Amino acid sequence: AVGGGGWSSPPKFEDYQAVYNEIANRLEENDEYDDGSYGPVLVRLAWHASGTYDAATGTGGSNGATMRFAPESAHGANAGLKAARDFLEPVKQKFPWITYSDLWILAGVCSIQEMLGPKIPFRAGRQDKDVAACTPDGRLPDAAQAQDHLRNIFYRMGFNDQEIVALAGAHALGRCHSNRSGYSGPWTFSPTVLTNDFYKLLLDEKWQYKKWDGPKQYEDKKTKSLMMLPADMALVEDKKFKKWVKEYAADNDLFFKDFSAVVTKLFELGVPFKENTEKWVFKPVNA
């Protein structure tokens, strides 16, 4: 167990499961936010903390939690993520021994599992860094761009085409906010439950440009209540990407298996784990 003034022993699986449970309970308690859950924005925080990774220089990634500081918190791509960081602050106060870097990733893991997604194995050991480790702006993807840009950004992190498409299935969750990214609306009808619906809708619906003053985005012709970003649409415009969109649309089990593997990889980019660090799978609260 972990004492108030220091460690009586280093934190163990049970200690991290207690943090997981606290986050899961806070998700249930704060169900007035957005579509009924902070889960999607917590997943986005974990992804934006990780997706700054540059394999060539070993900089960026989830080890550091440098989005606590400007300039990184003020990067356009991170608009709105203060809501997620603030949601987690009381958890950090209750469990001061956990680093912000591990906490943000654990919150992403917890949110995916609590929103009925696959189990995401977790390893602890991320260390917080100071402002000097902030990454330059422009490392995260630009939603207005298409396949060449997606490949540039995700190949830089070390992902391949299949992994790019598997990661994009996260857009089954949450929504765009006009006061954050400028875009508006959810991708699916169940934005607080993880399914392969993103791929199904991308293939099955007719998508047209939304007529509005905002940035170029798509809406479904039938209900005009769903959206796709230009970067989402690139996944069916590009033949190599589209092959995987079809696979995941046809098989939710395959999507869950590949999504779990690729998210685990994303969340661990650039993290120097100690040798023999155990992979833990937390027990869901909302099972």
Ligand code: CCH
């Ligand atoms: Fe994403 N995403 N994302 N995304 N994203 C947005 C919201 C979410 C892109 C752009 C946007 C991933 C990949 C991409 C989530 C998870 C992932 C928004 C709206 C934009 C724009 C932000 C707003 O207005 O609040 C682009 C471009 C890419 C390129 O690949 C990946 C990878 C993941 C996770 C694995 C989640 C979840 C959201 C919803 C957030 C919320 O607040 O509801």
